[in-house]
Amino acid sequence: MAAETTETGTARVDAWIWSVRLTKTRSIAATACRAGHVKVNGERAKPAQSVKAGDEVRLFHAGRERVVVVKRPVTKRVGAPVAAECFIDNSPPAPTTVEAAVVGIRDRGTGRPTKRDRRELDLLRGR
Secondary structure, three states, X not given: OOOOEOXXXXXXXXXXXXXXXXXXXXXXXXXXXXXXXXXXXXXXXXXXXXXXXXXXEXXXXXXXXXXXXXXXXXXXXXXXXXXXXXXXXXXXXXXOHHHHHOOXXXXXXXXXXXHHHHHHHHHHHOO
16 A cells, blocks of 8 residues: 555645545546636645645535545545545535425526526525
């Protein structure tokens, strides 16, 4: 396992996100970084940004925000039991299927919503 941990105690954020199995592939992790869906300590992260133990990483992926604290930086993909030991998960609970299903769906080709439609959508979403 010593080869999986970096010598300097840091790792690239995209490689770390992939290594601890928060994303399926490293390219998805890098794309999320470039799109601004990854923040390290509250700052928007580029794929090559380093993370070290104690850093907070926020990842918005698959319709859900993940908030994790780095316990151990790793650069190689590790098994699920080892990956679970590499971070502390402070994420809010995943939305239930009922909460996820409450989305205003419009018929295709109906154009932009009217002001009345917009108000009904906002009420539906709880705003």
